Amino acid sequence: MEAARGRARRAVTVVERVLTIHDADFPTKALTVRPQPRTLFVRGDVAVLGRRMVAIVGARDPSPYGMKVAWEAAHACARAGLVVVSGMARGLDGQAHRAALDAGGLTVGVLGCGLDVAYPRQNADLRSSIPEHGALISEFPAGTRPAPWTFPQRNRLIAALADTLLVVEGRVKGGTSNTVAWVMTLNKTVLAVPGRIDEELAGGPNLLIQQGATLYRGPWDLFDVLGLPAPEWVRRESTPDGFAPDVRAARAELSGAEATLFDLMTPQPVHVDQLARRATLDAGLLLAALSTLELQGLIKQLPGKHFALAS
Secondary structure (H helix, E strand, O other): OOHHHHHHHOOOOOOEEEEEOOOOOOOHHHHHOOOOOOEEEEEEOHHHHHOOEEEEEOOOOOOHHHHHHHHHHHHHHHHOOOEEEEOOOOOHHHHHHHHHHHOOOOEEEEOOOOOOOOOOHHHHHHHHHHHHHEEEEEOOOOOOOOOOOHHHHHHHHHHHHOOEEEEOOOOOOOHHHHHHHHHHHOOOOEEEOOOOOOOHHHHHHHHHHHOOOEEOOOOHHHHHHOOOOOOHHHHHHOOOOOOOHHHHHHHHOOOHHHHHHHOOOOOOOEEHHHHHHHHOOOHHHHHHHHHHHHHOOOEEEEOOOEEEEOO
């Protein structure tokens, strides 16, 4: 599967097509849901829509832990040649798309608006990069603005295209639960990331697990659900806490504020204000702990008071 990484990195000519159910290239998986989509607007590689896909979805305002888990899952899937599909929303959807691209893999963004509508603005980079390494797809013609009714329709298409669904974080009631409902009508497996019982964003996944969803422990679970052998490196490079073995060893030496902050870090930048809210540390202790972690080479400071894992 890793051969997909080389293919994904080649320069491609981005094309835009309108597919109807009468076209040979219309993805047959999209016909499994009711009501069936009649027309699909695609920017990118139409062929990718017929490949095996893992949907990774979650909250628009995720925790650093959720960002870390989504990144690891999407990165592993894309690196192994699976296509990562998500809804192009800010938060965990965008995180999944970016991880797939970072792995040199393929990703599909399903839009709740027309292909020409720049929404959300936080994902402007993905609108240009995904068509070169996968595809953007929508049921809505050009000019269609996002609206409350367009997102459930988008979620229905995600459910149809995906072979399985991973829910990372989300409230009990929300857009994520709508995607889950569509996936369950198609009798596909839903995996959910367990979380703390006092975290609102863990409410959705925890409830799903209580109701029978498969508990997600690491990327290897996605391969098991799909009946695929997990590449050897998946278990070697993945640990229950999401860190590589050397980083995990360094984490074991931390305590107090340094340990608290390190556990909130992700590969993607996190603003110091978000860290402060999550860590509940006073400003002096927070800054001192961040300086210590940076001196140890465990995190890095980025412009705009953002911090991220060093590796």
